[in-house]
Amino acid sequence: MKKIIVIPGDGIGQEITASAVKVLRKVDAKFNIGMEFDYRDAGGTSYEKFGTPLTDEALDACKKADGVLFGAVGGKKWDSLPVHLRPEKAIFGLRKGLGLFANLRPTKVYPELVNSSPLKPELVGGSDLLIVRELVGGIYFGPRCESETKDGVEQAWDTEIYSVPEIERITRLAFETARLRRGKVTSVDKANVLAASRLWRKVVVDVAKNFPDVELNHLYVDNAAMQLVLNPAQFDVIVTNNIFGDILSDEAAVIGGSIGLMPSASIGELTSLYEPIHGSAPDIAGKGIANPMGTILSAAMLLRYSLNRSAAAAVIETAIERTLADGYRTADIFTDGFKRIGTDEATEIICNNI
Ligand code: IPM
Numbered sequence: 001m002k003k004i005i006v007i008p009g010d011g012i013g014q015e016i017t018a019s020a021v022k023v024l025r026k027v028d029a030k031f032n033i034g035m036e037f038d039y040r041d042a043g044g045t046s047y048e049k050f051g052t053p054l055t056d057e058a059l060d061a062c063k064k065a066d067g068v069l070f071g072a073v074g075g076k077k078w079d080s081l082p083v084h085l086r087p088e089k090a091i092f093g094l095r096k097g098l099g100l101f102a103n104l105r106p107t108k109v110y111p112e113l114v115n116s117s118p119l120k121p122e123l124v125g126g127s128d129l130l131i132v133r134e135l136v137g138g139i140y141f142g143p144r145c146e147s148e149t150k151d152g153v154e155q156a157w158d159t160e161i162y163s164v165p166e167i168e169r170i171t172r173l174a175f176e177t178a179r180l181r182r183g184k185v186t187s188v189d190k191a192n193v194l195a196a197s198r199l200w201r202k203v204v205v206d207v208a209k210n211f212p213d214v215e216l217n218h219l220y221v222d223n224a225a226m227q228l229v230l231n232p233a234q235f236d237v238i239v240t241n242n243i244f245g246d247i248l249s250d251e252a253a254v255i256g257g258s259i260g261l262m263p264s265a266s267i268g269e270l271t272s273l274y275e276p277i278h279g280s281a282p283d284i285a286g287k288g289i290a291n292p293m294g295t296i297l298s299a300a301m302l303l304r305y306s307l308n309r310s311a312a313a314a315v316i317e318t319a320i321e322r323t324l325a326d327g328y329r330t331a332d333i334f335t336d337g338f339k340r341i342g343t344d345e346a347t348e349i350i351c352n353n354i
């Protein structure tokens with residue numbers, strides 16, 4: 001049996017993970033995978049029950065699983081809690097605890113949605129890129145000081161820090177992934193200013209020597225941000241550090257037309273975790289209108305990367321494409337002339353397309 005821990009989390013996390021589990025059960029029956037689902041809490045929901053955003057027990061269960069399907073965490077209700085009790089803390093606990101060193105965020109412009117993109121269709125058409133973001137290092141986890149006084153003035157600081165092995169492993173993964181796609185890697189850094197970026201670039205160049213079949217180029221992050229809106233179709237795999245990846249992946253996500261459609265995989269040393277890249281959207285939670293496609297596509301990534309079931313993953317991806325091609329749209333991507341559907345209806349249609 002393949003054990004999947006499902007962590008619905010907060011807000012629409014509940015609805016969208018329920019939807020993805022339904023789709024997984026359907027695929028499980030069709031492909032005879034033998035999947036078993038077990039549920040745990042995280043974020044505000046966990047705080048309410050256990051007084052902490054992530055229990056050791058939940059983390060341990062994830063460590064022992066074959067994959068983790070995660071919804072979203074966060075909500076106004078918990079915004080004023082001290083930092084160590086806030087829902088986001090669950091995300092960092094899982095990232096560190098499971099050693100989720102690589103975050104894969106694909107952006108694909110579906111032909112059916114090309115008009116929903118904020119960019120001109122002739123610019124975005126055909127774009128299909130993957131951001132490989134380093135997830136457990138850099139300025140997110142470097143030494144920091146919340147407040148100190150120097151010469152009578154208050155200041156605060158964070159540290160961007162990367163070691164050679166940290167850069168090597170994310171770079172290798174980016175090149176291996178590029179081999180399965182169109183064979184091109186763009187490394188993004190700020191080597192004209194930052195020491196950690198200069199080391200980044202040097203290590204990327206070294207690792208690239210083992211992948212002569214993959215094309216490599218380098219961009220400074222400011223230029224990369226510009227190129228993403230000028231000509232997104234030039235990119236195949238983008239590899240970058242934690243903070244640049246955070247920023248660029250939000251930019252890339254909207255190019256496709258809706259953040260509600262974008263999945264992600266966080267590849268770990270122990271277990272990998274899959275989640276949509278959007279948040280818990282408390283404003284629409286419980287209304288049955290959330291787009292479950294980002295989570296369902298994340299479930300497809302789980303099948304591909306954690307269970308080695310590419311064919312099953314592809315069936316889900318095709319079912320989503322077919323749903324869009326048939327004119328069904330959830331509220332976030334609805335425009336006049338299409339058929340408006342809610343979360344349950346979307347789930348049912350996608351299941352029927354499997
Ligand atoms: C993301 C999010 C998180 C991050 C936040 C919620 C801490 O923006 O997963 O991209 O910055 O990594």
Ligand code: MG
Pocket residue numbers: 246247250
């Ligand atoms: Mg982010």
